[in-house]
Amino acid sequence: SPLPDYLTEVLSVCSKGAGATSDHIPELKNADPDRFAISLVTAEGVTYSVGDDETEFSIQSISKPFVYGLALEEQGFEKVLDRIGVEPSGEAFNEISLQRDTGRPLNPMINAGALTAHALVCDNATAESRVEAIRSLLSSMAGRELEVDDAIAASELNASFRNVAIANLLRNYQSFPDDPDDVVAGYVGQCSVKVNTVDLAMMAATLAGGGVQPRTGERIFSRSVVRQVLSVMATCGMYDAAGDWLSTVGIPAKSGISGGIIGVLPGQLGIAVYSPRLDEHGTSVRGVEAFERLSHDMNLHLMEAP
Ligand code: GLN
Numbered sequence: 541s542p543l544p545d546y547l548t549e550v551l552s553v554c555s556k557g558a559g560a561t562s563d564h565i566p567e568l569k570n571a572d573p574d575r576f577a578i579s580l581v582t583a584e585g586v587t588y589s590v591g592d593d594e595t596e597f598s599i600q601s602i603s604k605p606f607v608y609g610l611a612l613e614e615q616g617f618e619k620v621l622d623r624i625g626v627e628p629s630g631e632a633f634n635e636i637s638l639q640r641d642t643g644r645p646l647n648p649m650i651n652a653g654a655l656t657a658h659a660l661v662c663d664n665a666t667a668e669s670r671v672e673a674i675r676s677l678l679s680s681m682a683g684r685e686l687e688v689d690d691a692i693a694a695s696e697l698n699a700s701f702r703n704v705a706i707a708n709l710l711r712n713y714q715s716f717p718d719d720p721d722d723v724v725a726g727y728v729g730q731c732s733v734k735v736n737t738v739d740l741a742m743m744a745a746t747l748a749g750g751g752v753q754p755r756t757g758e759r760i761f762s763r764s765v766v767r768q769v770l771s772v773m774a775t776c777g778m779y780d781a782a783g784d785w786l787s788t789v790g791i792p793a794k795s796g797i798s799g800g801i802i803g804v805l806p807g808q809l810g811i812a813v814y815s816p817r818l819d820e821h822g823t824s825v826r827g828v829e830a831f832e833r834l835s836h837d838m839n840l841h842l843m844e845a846p
Contacts, residue, residue: 559817567695581745585754600796643713659716667726744810790841
Protein backbone atom coordinates (compact mmCIF):
# COMPACT_ATOMS: atom_id res chain seq x y z
CA SER A 541 0.00 0.00 0.00
CA PRO A 542 1.20 3.55 -0.68
CA LEU A 543 1.65 4.78 2.91
CA PRO A 544 4.27 2.18 4.00
CA ASP A 545 6.07 2.72 0.68
CA TYR A 546 6.10 6.43 1.29
CA LEU A 547 7.39 5.96 4.88
CA THR A 548 10.17 3.67 3.63
CA GLU A 549 11.13 6.35 1.15
CA VAL A 550 11.32 8.92 3.96
CA LEU A 551 13.70 6.56 5.82
CA SER A 552 15.96 6.36 2.79
CA VAL A 553 16.07 10.05 1.87
CA CYS A 554 16.76 11.53 5.32
CA SER A 555 20.42 12.47 5.58
CA LYS A 556 22.67 10.05 7.41
CA GLY A 557 25.63 10.91 9.55
CA ALA A 558 24.95 14.36 10.99
CA GLY A 559 25.00 14.74 14.78
CA ALA A 560 26.22 12.41 17.53
CA THR A 561 24.68 10.15 20.17
CA SER A 562 24.14 11.83 23.55
CA ASP A 563 27.14 12.24 25.82
CA HIS A 564 24.83 13.47 28.54
CA ILE A 565 24.23 9.96 29.88
CA PRO A 566 27.31 7.68 29.48
CA GLU A 567 25.28 4.59 28.57
CA LEU A 568 23.44 6.40 25.72
CA LYS A 569 26.77 6.94 23.95
CA ASN A 570 26.72 3.21 23.12
CA ALA A 571 23.47 3.30 21.11
CA ASP A 572 23.79 2.20 17.47
CA PRO A 573 23.77 5.65 15.80
CA ASP A 574 22.38 4.40 12.49
CA ARG A 575 19.07 3.03 13.77
CA PHE A 576 16.08 4.75 12.21
CA ALA A 577 12.36 4.01 12.55
CA ILE A 578 9.05 5.74 11.90
CA SER A 579 5.70 4.58 13.31
CA LEU A 580 2.25 6.08 12.86
CA VAL A 581 -0.89 5.07 14.76
CA THR A 582 -4.26 6.58 13.88
CA ALA A 583 -6.75 7.59 16.56
CA GLU A 584 -8.64 4.40 15.53
CA GLY A 585 -5.56 2.27 16.22
CA VAL A 586 -4.41 1.49 12.67
CA THR A 587 -0.61 1.16 12.71
CA TYR A 588 1.94 1.88 9.97
CA SER A 589 5.53 1.25 10.88
CA VAL A 590 8.88 1.04 9.05
CA GLY A 591 12.59 0.63 9.83
CA ASP A 592 14.10 -0.38 13.20
CA ASP A 593 10.75 -0.26 14.95
CA GLU A 594 11.60 -3.15 17.29
CA THR A 595 14.72 -1.46 18.63
CA GLU A 596 14.19 -0.48 22.25
CA PHE A 597 15.58 2.67 23.82
CA SER A 598 14.95 4.61 27.01
CA ILE A 599 12.03 7.04 26.79
CA GLN A 600 13.92 9.95 28.45
CA SER A 601 12.15 13.30 28.16
CA ILE A 602 9.28 11.91 26.12
CA SER A 603 8.00 10.69 29.50
CA LYS A 604 7.56 14.31 30.65
CA PRO A 605 4.18 15.14 29.04
CA PHE A 606 2.68 11.86 30.30
CA VAL A 607 3.90 12.34 33.86
CA TYR A 608 2.58 15.92 33.77
CA GLY A 609 -0.77 14.43 32.69
CA LEU A 610 -0.65 11.94 35.54
CA ALA A 611 0.11 14.70 38.06
CA LEU A 612 -2.87 16.70 36.70
CA GLU A 613 -5.17 13.68 36.99
CA GLU A 614 -4.04 12.87 40.52
CA GLN A 615 -3.65 16.35 42.01
CA GLY A 616 -5.99 18.52 39.93
CA PHE A 617 -5.21 21.58 37.82
CA GLU A 618 -5.10 24.10 40.63
CA LYS A 619 -2.39 22.42 42.63
CA VAL A 620 -0.26 21.52 39.61
CA LEU A 621 -0.54 24.96 37.99
CA ASP A 622 0.39 26.51 41.30
CA ARG A 623 3.64 24.53 41.28
CA ILE A 624 4.58 24.47 37.56
CA GLY A 625 4.04 27.24 34.97
CA VAL A 626 3.05 26.91 31.32
CA GLU A 627 5.36 29.51 29.74
CA PRO A 628 8.00 28.49 27.22
CA SER A 629 11.46 29.07 28.67
CA GLY A 630 13.35 29.43 25.39
CA GLU A 631 16.14 27.59 27.16
CA ALA A 632 17.78 24.18 27.04
CA PHE A 633 16.09 21.21 28.73
CA ASN A 634 18.47 21.18 31.70
CA GLU A 635 18.69 24.94 32.26
CA ILE A 636 18.69 25.93 35.92
CA SER A 637 15.70 28.20 35.38
CA LEU A 638 13.16 28.96 38.04
CA GLN A 639 10.92 32.03 38.27
CA ARG A 640 12.45 34.69 40.45
CA ASP A 641 10.83 35.04 43.92
CA THR A 642 8.52 32.04 43.68
CA GLY A 643 11.08 29.51 42.43
CA ARG A 644 8.36 28.03 40.24
CA PRO A 645 9.64 26.15 37.17
CA LEU A 646 8.49 27.83 33.94
CA ASN A 647 6.97 24.72 32.38
CA PRO A 648 6.74 20.94 32.83
CA MET A 649 8.90 20.08 29.79
CA ILE A 650 12.20 21.44 31.11
CA ASN A 651 13.87 19.37 33.81
CA ALA A 652 12.97 21.74 36.66
CA GLY A 653 9.26 21.37 35.87
CA ALA A 654 9.55 17.68 35.09
CA LEU A 655 11.21 16.96 38.44
CA THR A 656 8.36 18.83 40.15
CA ALA A 657 5.71 16.92 38.17
CA HIS A 658 7.47 13.66 39.03
CA ALA A 659 7.42 14.51 42.74
CA LEU A 660 3.66 15.21 42.55
CA VAL A 661 2.89 11.63 41.46
CA CYS A 662 1.56 9.42 44.33
CA ASP A 663 1.89 11.94 47.21
CA ASN A 664 4.50 11.18 49.78
CA ALA A 665 5.39 7.87 48.23
CA THR A 666 8.83 6.43 47.62
CA ALA A 667 10.83 6.85 44.40
CA GLU A 668 10.14 3.18 43.72
CA SER A 669 6.37 3.56 43.90
CA ARG A 670 6.41 6.65 41.69
CA VAL A 671 8.47 4.83 39.08
CA GLU A 672 6.08 1.87 39.22
CA ALA A 673 3.01 4.14 38.84
CA ILE A 674 4.64 5.80 35.82
CA ARG A 675 5.82 2.52 34.27
CA SER A 676 2.30 1.21 34.62
CA LEU A 677 0.77 4.36 33.05
CA LEU A 678 3.16 4.23 30.09
CA SER A 679 2.42 0.51 29.68
CA SER A 680 -1.34 1.15 29.53
CA MET A 681 -0.78 3.70 26.79
CA ALA A 682 1.61 1.44 24.85
CA GLY A 683 -0.79 -1.48 25.20
CA ARG A 684 1.93 -3.80 26.53
CA GLU A 685 4.03 -4.20 29.70
CA LEU A 686 7.11 -1.98 29.55
CA GLU A 687 10.25 -2.38 31.67
CA VAL A 688 12.76 -0.04 33.27
CA ASP A 689 16.29 -0.33 31.86
CA ASP A 690 18.34 -0.55 35.06
CA ALA A 691 21.68 -0.06 33.29
CA ILE A 692 20.51 3.24 31.78
CA ALA A 693 19.03 4.34 35.11
CA ALA A 694 22.27 3.56 36.99
CA SER A 695 24.35 5.29 34.34
CA GLU A 696 22.25 8.45 34.49
CA LEU A 697 22.01 8.47 38.28
CA ASN A 698 25.83 8.43 38.58
CA ALA A 699 26.01 11.49 36.35
CA SER A 700 23.02 13.43 37.75
CA PHE A 701 24.93 16.30 39.35
CA ARG A 702 22.98 18.92 37.43
CA ASN A 703 19.55 17.41 38.11
CA VAL A 704 20.49 17.00 41.78
CA ALA A 705 21.40 20.71 41.82
CA ILE A 706 18.05 21.65 40.25
CA ALA A 707 16.17 19.37 42.69
CA ASN A 708 17.96 20.99 45.62
CA LEU A 709 16.98 24.46 44.40
CA LEU A 710 13.37 23.29 44.00
CA ARG A 711 13.44 21.83 47.50
CA ASN A 712 14.76 25.16 48.77
CA TYR A 713 11.64 26.85 47.36
CA GLN A 714 9.47 24.08 48.82
CA SER A 715 8.34 22.92 45.39
CA PHE A 716 8.08 19.47 46.93
CA PRO A 717 8.45 18.07 50.43
CA ASP A 718 10.54 15.09 49.35
CA ASP A 719 14.25 14.48 49.61
CA PRO A 720 15.88 15.92 46.42
CA ASP A 721 18.02 12.82 45.88
CA ASP A 722 14.94 10.62 46.08
CA VAL A 723 13.11 12.81 43.52
CA VAL A 724 16.07 12.57 41.11
CA ALA A 725 16.30 8.79 41.60
CA GLY A 726 12.61 8.43 40.73
CA TYR A 727 12.85 10.84 37.79
CA VAL A 728 15.81 8.90 36.39
CA GLY A 729 13.79 5.68 36.67
CA GLN A 730 10.93 7.41 34.81
CA CYS A 731 13.34 8.38 32.00
CA SER A 732 14.68 4.80 31.75
CA VAL A 733 11.45 3.04 30.75
CA LYS A 734 12.25 1.08 27.58
CA VAL A 735 10.13 1.66 24.48
CA ASN A 736 10.19 1.25 20.71
CA THR A 737 8.60 3.57 18.14
CA VAL A 738 5.37 1.56 17.97
CA ASP A 739 4.95 2.00 21.74
CA LEU A 740 5.58 5.72 21.44
CA ALA A 741 3.20 6.11 18.50
CA MET A 742 0.50 4.30 20.57
CA MET A 743 1.11 6.74 23.42
CA ALA A 744 0.91 9.67 21.01
CA ALA A 745 -2.27 8.18 19.49
CA THR A 746 -3.77 7.98 23.00
CA LEU A 747 -3.33 11.75 23.24
CA ALA A 748 -4.63 12.16 19.67
CA GLY A 749 -7.74 10.23 20.71
CA GLY A 750 -8.50 12.62 23.57
CA GLY A 751 -7.04 10.26 26.21
CA VAL A 752 -8.45 6.92 25.05
CA GLN A 753 -5.99 4.16 24.10
CA PRO A 754 -6.96 3.32 20.52
CA ARG A 755 -6.52 -0.46 20.78
CA THR A 756 -7.76 -1.31 24.28
CA GLY A 757 -10.36 1.47 24.49
CA GLU A 758 -9.17 2.31 28.00
CA ARG A 759 -9.61 5.94 29.05
CA ILE A 760 -6.19 6.97 30.38
CA PHE A 761 -6.58 10.76 30.61
CA SER A 762 -9.59 13.07 30.71
CA ARG A 763 -10.09 15.33 27.70
CA SER A 764 -9.20 18.45 29.67
CA VAL A 765 -5.89 16.92 30.80
CA VAL A 766 -5.05 15.96 27.21
CA ARG A 767 -5.79 19.50 26.06
CA GLN A 768 -3.44 20.87 28.72
CA VAL A 769 -0.68 18.36 27.90
CA LEU A 770 -0.87 19.06 24.15
CA SER A 771 -0.80 22.80 24.80
CA VAL A 772 2.48 22.61 26.71
CA MET A 773 3.90 20.20 24.13
CA ALA A 774 3.13 22.75 21.40
CA THR A 775 4.69 25.67 23.25
CA CYS A 776 7.49 24.00 25.23
CA GLY A 777 8.02 20.44 23.97
CA MET A 778 11.05 21.25 21.85
CA TYR A 779 12.67 23.56 24.44
CA ASP A 780 14.72 26.32 22.80
CA ALA A 781 13.67 25.15 19.33
CA ALA A 782 9.92 25.18 20.08
CA GLY A 783 9.11 28.20 17.89
CA ASP A 784 11.17 26.93 14.98
CA TRP A 785 9.50 23.52 15.27
CA LEU A 786 5.94 24.89 15.52
CA SER A 787 6.41 27.10 12.47
CA THR A 788 8.12 24.48 10.27
CA VAL A 789 6.46 21.24 11.44
CA GLY A 790 3.32 22.58 13.12
CA ILE A 791 2.60 19.55 15.35
CA PRO A 792 2.65 19.41 19.19
CA ALA A 793 5.69 17.27 19.96
CA LYS A 794 8.19 16.04 22.50
CA SER A 795 11.80 14.99 22.01
CA GLY A 796 14.15 12.92 24.16
CA ILE A 797 17.94 12.63 24.26
CA SER A 798 17.94 8.95 23.43
CA GLY A 799 16.77 10.00 19.93
CA GLY A 800 12.99 9.64 19.96
CA ILE A 801 10.42 12.30 19.02
CA ILE A 802 6.64 12.00 19.28
CA GLY A 803 4.08 14.19 17.55
CA VAL A 804 0.31 14.36 18.08
CA LEU A 805 -2.39 15.48 15.64
CA PRO A 806 -5.52 15.84 17.78
CA GLY A 807 -8.34 13.63 16.57
CA GLN A 808 -6.15 12.07 13.91
CA LEU A 809 -2.72 10.62 14.45
CA GLY A 810 0.17 9.74 16.75
CA ILE A 811 3.64 9.78 15.21
CA ALA A 812 6.96 8.50 16.60
CA VAL A 813 10.43 8.63 15.09
CA TYR A 814 13.72 7.24 16.41
CA SER A 815 17.28 8.01 15.35
CA PRO A 816 19.95 8.51 18.03
CA ARG A 817 22.22 11.15 16.48
CA LEU A 818 21.36 14.49 18.10
CA ASP A 819 21.60 18.18 17.22
CA GLU A 820 22.71 20.97 19.58
CA HIS A 821 19.27 21.00 21.28
CA GLY A 822 19.56 17.32 22.20
CA THR A 823 16.99 16.42 19.53
CA SER A 824 17.30 13.71 16.90
CA VAL A 825 18.68 15.15 13.64
CA ARG A 826 16.98 12.67 11.34
CA GLY A 827 13.90 12.73 13.58
CA VAL A 828 13.45 16.44 12.87
CA GLU A 829 14.05 15.90 9.18
CA ALA A 830 11.55 13.04 9.03
CA PHE A 831 8.90 15.14 10.80
CA GLU A 832 9.51 18.05 8.42
CA ARG A 833 9.02 15.74 5.46
CA LEU A 834 5.90 14.06 6.90
CA SER A 835 4.37 17.40 7.80
CA HIS A 836 5.02 18.81 4.33
CA ASP A 837 4.15 15.75 2.24
CA MET A 838 1.05 14.73 4.21
CA ASN A 839 -0.16 18.28 4.93
CA LEU A 840 -0.03 17.81 8.69
CA HIS A 841 0.82 21.39 9.78
CA LEU A 842 -1.96 22.33 12.19
CA MET A 843 -1.88 26.03 11.26
CA GLU A 844 -2.58 25.27 7.62
CA ALA A 845 -6.18 25.97 6.57
CA PRO A 846 -7.76 22.83 5.10
N1 GLN B 1 17.00 12.01 31.67
C1 GLN B 1 17.42 13.16 30.90
C2 GLN B 1 17.74 14.31 31.81
O1 GLN B 1 17.00 14.62 32.66
C3 GLN B 1 16.34 13.50 29.93
C4 GLN B 1 16.71 14.69 29.07
C5 GLN B 1 16.06 14.67 27.71
O2 GLN B 1 15.67 13.63 27.18
N2 GLN B 1 16.06 15.82 27.08
O3 GLN B 1 18.75 14.98 31.72
